[in-house]
Amino acid sequence: MVSMPTGNATAQANRRRYEELRSIGQGATISALPAATQRGTADIAPASLIEEEEVPGGWYSTMRLRRSEVLRLVDLTGNATPALIAWRGGHPAERMNLADTVKVQWSAALQRGRIILSDMGHVMFSIVEDTCGAHDALVGGSVCATGGDAGHRNTRANFVAAAGKLGLDRRDIPASLSLFSPVSVGPDGSFAWQQQRKASGDFIDLRAEMDVLVAISNCPHPFQATGLEASRPILVVRHHGLAYGASDPCNNVGAEVIRAFARTNRLCK
């Protein structure tokens, strides 16, 4: 057996601090998360709508959002599992980082009230609305061997093409977040797909906390039983967001998140 650490006072103080942060991060912070958005609520007022498009199954789209604008993705059939990647607008060397996102928040269960971090410790998105609460940050999208048509119409190919249209290339594609993709992890590490957590009309609102460029691929998740033969259109909406006032679902959930927002506000001044 490995012996317990016998390190110096600094090491012991760092351990105590870590355990304290963990206890809060996996206790009080989770209790403070807002409830999931009810399906059929949080409609976008016509004056708040900026643009929208329907993306058919297998295809992709890119979008530019300014800070404070909101990206809404809607699963119109209950089949869709869109995958998302993002870069900081004007500074694409800064990009979405799911490892930091789940590590910093002590949780891989991204849901309403959580944030999505860049690789520079800034908030890219906050999840201000979310009816599904089941998104996959670990496995990502499909490649040609596991989903989509042979050769093209898979998430990897879609992201290479989307990045190209933004002046980026394969080196710029980070790990992707698969939305409405209920992947669970068993005690032995095995993955399972929980189809019952998906429903037609599921949507998520990602509020841009900095100017961002996004690429969205609308392909089957590799663990999903239904492939491209199933109807799977998504609605991609850019809007001005709902007014939350003092009851913002994201700004105050945990010391880590508060620090990340403080850093982001400095960046965007």
Add this chain to the structure above:
Amino acid sequence: MSARDPVSAILDLVIAPEQPWSAVVKRGQVLRIVDCEGRQAVDALFYRADDLAERYSAQDTLREQRNAYVGIGTQLISSEGRPMLTVIADTCGRHDTSAGCCSCESNAVRFGEHTRYLHACRENFLLELAKHGLSKRDIVANVNFFMHVPIDPSGHFTVVDGISEPGGYVDLLAEMDVLCVLSNCPQINNPCNGFNPTPIRVLIWDQRR
């Protein structure tokens, strides 16, 4: 246990605490990473030697094996869906590939701004990658050998005390010529190094035995 004898290795060196290292491991060669004193995380990135834009992909690796952890038999898969290396020996049993590397910036968010100016794996990666013409955009989600990050069914995601014992090792068979870039993790704010970074050792054998 593996019969590979250090005497026959073509490379055998110690990487001091907090330091990076890189080398091209040829197809058919075996790279061993040794956790000399136990519970020392080793962050690893891999690039196809003749096309550096093809690189290790954590998500492709997990998808292919349908399991969240790296262990014996895991094929480390590239961004183009090809096997880069295979784990052919492992005394530890479980390694992470979802928690990424530490950085000054993520440390500041996780542990407070007072931890920002501490050495971090991304600093190591930036300097080591620069030797090969690579930069921050080439840093992807890496493998964390000897780092224990259980993912709870509820989603709890926690770096906990390592389970690798002193002298523990992992052997990786190169399935293509691979540029391997390691960071002997300097993190002192979480248990991945037992709050005390220690040396590691790397060996390369010329052929599979």
